Amino acid sequence: MPEDIQEIGREGAATLKRWLEATTYMELPFDAYNNKIDCTVFTVGGMKKQLDLVGYMLIGKKAPVYIECKRYRTPGGQYKEFVKFLAIAYGHTAKEVEDFGESRPSLYYWVTFHPFNLDNWTKLETYDHMKLALQTHPEYLGGKAFDEQMAHAIASRVTVLVFNPKQEDLSLTRTELEEIRPILKRKAKTL
Amino acid sequence: MSDLVEALQAARESYVREDYATTVKKLFREHFEELEPDAEIEDTLYFNHSAIPDFKLTWGRGSAGKSSRDIFLRSSYAAVVAGNETTQITTGDPVFLSISAIQTVEEPGFVMTKTDVARVARETDHVLLTDAQAFREMAAPVPDSNPLSAVVRSNFLRGARGLVDEPIAERLRSTSQGPEGNVTDLIRENFFEDAVFRMERTALLVQWALSPETAEEELPKIDGSMSTEELRNILPWLLGQAVVPEGDGFWKALGSLFTLEQLEELAPDLNGHDLTRLVQANLTTWSAKRAYLGLNIPTENSYAEGKVEPDERGQHGSEATAPFNAGAIVAEDAWRFDSGTLGLAHGPFMIRVSNSGYKLKARPGSRTPKWADTVHRLNDYAIRSVSVAGIERAFRVDARESANIKEDINKFVELVEDDYFVSRLEVLLPGLDRDAKEKVEPVTIDFAGGIAIADGPVQVGALVRAAANIMGNENLDDELQGSLPPEADTAAQ
Numbered sequence A: 001m002p003e004d005i006q007e008i009g010r011e012g013a014a015t016l017k018r019w020l021e022a023t024t025y026m027e028l029p030f031d032a033y034n035n036k037i038d039c040t041v042f043t044v045g046g047m048k049k050q051l052d053l054v055g056y057m058l059i060g061k062k063a064p065v066y067i068e069c070k071r072y073r074t075p076g077g078q079y080k081e082f083v084k085f086l087a088i089a090y091g092h093t094a095k096e097v098e099d100f101g102e103s104r105p106s107l108y109y110w111v112t113f114h115p116f117n118l119d120n121w122t123k124l125e126t127y128d129h130m131k132l133a134l135q136t137h138p139e140y141l142g143g144k145a146f147d148e149q150m151a152h153a154i155a156s157r158v159t160v161l162v163f164n165p166k167q168e169d170l171s172l173t174r175t176e177l178e179e180i181r182p183i184l185k186r187k188a189k190t191l
Numbered sequence B: 001m002s003d004l005v006e007a008l009q010a011a012r013e014s015y016v017r018e019d020y021a022t023t024v025k026k027l028f029r030e031h032f033e034e035l036e037p038d039a040e041i042e043d044t045l046y047f048n049h050s051a052i053p054d055f056k057l058t059w060g061r062g063s064a065g066k067s068s069r070d071i072f073l074r075s076s077y078a079a080v081v082a083g084n085e086t087t088q089i090t091t092g093d094p095v096f097l098s099i100s101a102i103q104t105v106e107e108p109g110f111v112m113t114k115t116d117v118a119r120v121a122r123e124t125d126h127v128l129l130t131d132a133q134a135f136r137e138m139a140a141p142v143p144d145s146n147p148l149s150a151v152v153r154s155n156f157l158r159g160a161r162g163l164v165d166e167p168i169a170e171r172l173r174s175t176s177q178g179p180e181g182n183v184t185d186l187i188r189e190n191f192f193e194d195a196v197f198r199m200e201r202t203a204l205l206v207q208w209a210l211s212p213e214t215a216e217e218e219l220p221k222i223d224g225s226m227s228t229e230e231l232r233n234i235l236p237w238l239l240g241q242a243v244v245p246e247g248d249g250f251w252k253a254l255g256s257l258f259t260l261e262q263l264e265e266l267a268p269d270l271n272g273h274d275l276t277r278l279v280q281a282n283l284t285t286w287s288a289k290r291a292y293l294g295l296n297i298p299t300e301n302s303y304a305e306g307k308v309e310p311d312e313r314g315q316h317g318s319e320a321t322a323p324f325n326a327g328a329i330v331a332e333d334a335w336r337f338d339s340g341t342l343g344l345a346h347g348p349f350m351i352r353v354s355n356s357g358y359k360l361k362a363r364p365g366s367r368t369p370k371w372a373d374t375v376h377r378l379n380d381y382a383i384r385s386v387s388v389a390g391i392e393r394a395f396r397v398d399a400r401e402s403a404n405i406k407e408d409i410n411k412f413v414e415l416v417e418d419d420y421f422v423s424r425l426e427v428l429l430p431g432l433d434r435d436a437k438e439k440v441e442p443v444t445i446d447f448a449g450g451i452a453i454a455d456g457p458v459q460v461g462a463l464v465r466a467a468a469n470i471m472g473n474e475n476l477d478d479e480l481q482g483s484l485p486p487e488a489d490t491a492a493q
Helices: A009-021 A078-100 A127-136 A148-156 A165-170 A174-184 B004-014 B017-035 B077-082 B114-121 B132-139 B147-159 B166-175 B185-190 B193-210 B212-221 B228-239 B248-255 B260-265 B276-281 B310-315 B371-378 B405-415 B460-472
Strands: A026-031 A040-043 A047-050 A053-057 A064-070 A107-112 A158-162 B040-043 B055-059 B067-074 B095-098 B105-107 B110-112 B128-131 B162-164 B287-295 B334-338 B341-346 B349-354 B382-389 B394-398 B421-430 B440-446 B451-459
Touching: A009 A026, A009 A053, A009 A064, A009 A107, A009 A165, A009 B077, A009 B110, A026 A064, A040 A078, A047 A078, A064 A078, A078 A107, A078 A127, A078 A148, A078 A158, A127 A148, A148 A158, B004 B017, B004 B132, B017 B040, B017 B055, B017 B067, B017 B132, B017 B147, B055 B147, B067 B077, B067 B147, B077 B095, B077 B110, B077 B114, B077 B128, B095 B132, B114 B128, B114 B162, B128 B132, B132 B147, B132 B166, B147 B166, B147 B193, B147 B228, B162 B166, B162 B185, B166 B185, B185 B193, B193 B228, B228 B260, B248 B276, B260 B341, B260 B349, B276 B334, B287 B460, B349 B460, B371 B405, B371 B421, B371 B460, B382 B405, B394 B405, B421 B451, B421 B460, B440 B460, B451 B460
Parallel strands: A064 A107, A107 A158, B067 B095, B095 B128, B128 B162
Antiparallel strands: A026 A053, A040 A047, A053 A064, B040 B055, B055 B067, B105 B110, B287 B349, B287 B451, B334 B341, B341 B349, B382 B394, B382 B421, B421 B440, B440 B451
């Protein structure tokens, strides 16, 4: 049983995968239940974290996509976990820079069935919150100083989504997706 | 070809993310290509997407026999069950192909048993749920040349449904090797109706070939059209059976299931086989657009060894100038594949037929026959147009209302003295009897090129007979019994 993912479950992960892929903008072939290694991100400071869904965008630079899913009926302890998620996002990009001297423009999604911390709701994706996250979890700085420029960039690539199961009824159906596939040409041969 | 399951494991151990996806898709593609050589395989470039298949396989040409299936690669049976995918994806006769063969999961919030997997596979009629191990079992090469085992194999991706895991795959492959020649309940349960129909047809042909006397009354049950792959499974085996019935009925029933083009695709498999009984029975069933009159020079195995390129095959350039040399002649009159084209060896001649201008081309040459030597060969044919050329004059007569233009030319030839050669001749030959309508097709006889070229499909027998008669002055009526052009007698009067 993979850690951290009990909340979402196989069915929940499959539902969110279907919903997000139906946007036509991303492909999420890896989930924590079937592709443990592919869903693990490594951070500075020698830590790792397993996420629920991993894939890549099908537009632009085909940026990697990392998704943490939460299937809560209440806000629960989500805010605390979200702050840690921000720190992990920073630690992950910092690890790429440490290893390769550069990083890919990874996208970090927090997808939940229930909203949380409405007081801070509009600030969750901001630089200030990223800074706060690293103050709370300084271990994800990897012993280095907080990089403001990198924090700005990562914060701009964090997205919080709230999923309502009824949204599936508003998504393109499987048949419609198959019909528009040749028109959209999301898949270039370059990937 | 690598072992699919082992290669998938190796890919899992050594690749992550994009590399893994690319490797897995490449592996499956290679294995699909091997199992389904006649299918068109489209790689959508998606991998494990919830709505868009990884591959789309399409069989058959034209609108009539076309069918396709969407292949969804999945990590596990659990992914299919948890995503409720067999009810989410119902169009495209989907195949869910799990990389892992594990069917039981027990974890907090999710329990899956073998019964769940079987139930999910049966939720809709046109879904196949299978895994890489079962795929390996089903795609394994046929141990002997048993056509039934081969037909189960070749119908797997196209026509299987429900759950086919490794134990079921093993049973499917072994039941089909029984000598009884009957399609079992297990096969009926695990394949679409049309696939079962194809398998039963193969079973019937096998039964027939093995004991013709018991199957005579089943003759009318054989109909429809065969795919080239089905034909490849059964035809070489049938031709190798000593007990296949002598009469025309069997071979005619068999020949009505496919076309000459399909037979040509099997040329390498049929090298060395005497096809006389099969072709004789289908001289009016099959059509061709080209007939080439060349010399009967043995070129055994040149095609099988791949030494003859298609371009060279059709040319036969040397035959234009080669003298008729009895020493190089295969005496036996027989239909067989020679250098990739179907031909009738007849004395010094080899009359080849094809639908393909690529396979049969005119030979380079400029010799045309004298009108006086040719005219008597045309008695049986309806002539549409003749061009004759002398040293001082040339003229052409086209048939409008009257078909009797042979006499007209004779009159001209007598009127103005010259040496007249036939530069161009167009006759009408029977086409295929579709909709029970008699159809004739114009066929141009190119004497210099040694080839007869039709605009539309012409009955093979009529085309061969005309090519041999008109270009070679050979009478093949005995060899081509039953294929005389029906209208020739009246039209030529």
